[in-house]
Amino acid sequence: MHSSDSTFPQLEQWLDEKHVTEIECLVPDLTGVARGKILPREKFTEDRGMRLPELVVAMGVTGEVPYEGAYQNIIPPTDQDMHLRPDPDSACIVPWASDPTAQVIHDCYDRNGKLVPFAPRSVLRRVCDLYAAEGWRPVLAPELEFYLVARNPDPDVPLTPPVGRSGRAESSRQAYSIDAVNEFDPLFEEVYAFCEQMELNVDTLIHEAGAGQMEINFFHGDPLALADEVFYFKRTLREVAMRHDMFATFMAKPIAGEPGSSMHIHQNIIDTATGRNLFSNPDGSPSREFYWYIGGLQKYVPAAMAIFAPYVNSYRRLVRDSAAPINIQWGGDNRTVGIRSPVSEAPARRVENRVIGADANPYVSFAATLACGYLGIKNRIEPQTECTGNAYHGDYELPRSLGEALTLLRKDADLSSVLGEAFVTVYTEVKEVEHAEFMKVISPWEREHLLLHV
Known part of the structure; x- marks a missing residue:
């Protein structure tokens, strides 16, 4: 062609x-x-x-x-x-x-x-086709966090917040601060102008908790189209940041002591025959499919973590007391859980996967979260009891390292059947090579604490 x-x-x-x-x-x-x-x-x-x-x-x-x-x-x-x-x-x-x-x-x-079969767009098309065969249309809305940092040409030097219009770098956390966003007005005005020219459906921009950390939200829509938009947005933001003498990074944990960056994905399913949100019954109550979808996420997210958290750095975000989920508990209006269902009207009822890092490939991470929910509905997997407390204080239920995550992904035949065995094989083998490369590097922590003490 x-x-x-x-x-x-x-x-x-x-x-x-x-x-x-x-x-x-x-x-x-x-x-x-x-x-x-x-x-x-x-x-x-x-x-x-x-x-x-x-x-x-x-x-x-x-x-x-x-x-x-x-x-x-x-x-x-x-x-x-x-x-x-x-x-x-x-x-x-x-x-x-x-x-x-x-x-x-x-x-x-x-x-x-x-x-x-191992190309990222192919994997997402494959999963969306499975939904289509059931008469379903998945709808997603990603929320993507990132950091603006000062230019850093030396990888051995830690990253620092950039200088804004005031001439000063952020030194404290400014969650949801309008003035903190306005520090970078020239950059974001150009980002929005570029996004408009590209016809990207970006929505809200907010300042997140970290120094120089922002979040951009996308309107809900078709998974493949939105994956393309996230792909384009990352490319655009990096370009604009360099034009303003700074870097933009989607690393999961770029700065020690600051919160990590995630890509929360809101998701629901439309019945194509009726136009109804499959997660809500006609009377507005949560449907069986809603609970089964959550059950699927709870069962299969641990095995999908090598996709949701694809690098060694990803697991630095997923630790206790870091404003990131450490388990697969689910809850309603509760931001401490890994799987959240925000308060909404019945037609907009949705599930939010809060485990995924900003460093995840949008195509394969969208495919994987949809695969987990698809398996939950097909296999009628009931979720655990809803968590109404602080899930940050709960037990670890996710793999703690890339090596552990790769082992879980390889062993899960259900996920392989949905994502494709060829993809899972290629993906895990490539990640093993990456992990082996990382293990050749000696970190400052090792030199500081082991050099003279062991």
Whole structure:
């Protein structure tokens, strides 16, 4: 497939209307990094099958890939090509480009025309198709936290809050402070302007608890479209931050002593035949599906943690007394639990997964949380008793490290059946390589406490 086929006349018309001269052909990899090619408009239109090696979407954050094991059975060392197919719905302008430039996210297909099963977009499409087969339409709304930090070219130097309009860096926590957000007005005005040009459906911006920590909320919508928006937003925010002489980071725990950053995902299901929220009965009360969905999250979230918390750094956020969940308790108007159901009218009844980190790949984390709920409904899994107290004081119920999380994911046949065995194999093998790379690094803590004492 190529963009000059009759399948994409609207895309060609849109490119004409925007006077686009260059196109960034993007593919999100397992980390969420934008891979791909930059093509002149003419080349994009005439290209008879743009290709990339399969391993491009199956690399770790260090760029390494496994050179042995089951990974090689799925992605052979012959380094065969994927065939890229543009998704016209993902096309938008690159606001910071000097010439009229578009960015278009592509899906990955093999030579037989089947979706590459370990590509992040393919995994989310697979799960959404399972919902569609039941007559359901999942709806999500992510809330994404991040930090603005001072430029830091040296990875050995700890990160610090940036200087705002006042000429001073934040030194205290300013949760929900309007004035603290206004410190960075020029940056956020540009972010909103860029998002408007890209037609991203961003909603509320707030200041979170950490020094320089913010949160952006997205309107609820289709999972794939929203994953694209989160992917684009991360890219946009990083670009704008650098234009304002600072960095933006979605690390789960970038600064010691400050709260971590999460990606809370609100989720519900619409019955496509009736338009009814599946989580509410006709009389407005919570439905069986609502409770089963929560039961599925409680059962399968621990096994999905390698997806929700994908790096060694992710587990620094998920510790006691850090304003992050440490278990899979559920509750109503209770922000200490891992699974929350906010107060709402019956048509808007939803479940919020508060476990996921801001560092998670939006495509595979959306797929995984939907997979947990799907399995809960299909298997009619009853939830535990609702938690009405402080879940932060409860027991740990989540894996405490990436290694432990990878073991749980490998062992869970139910999640593999929904997400796809090829994806789980590739993902876990890549993460093992990342973990091995991390273990080669000696931390300042080890030098401080072990050098002269053991």
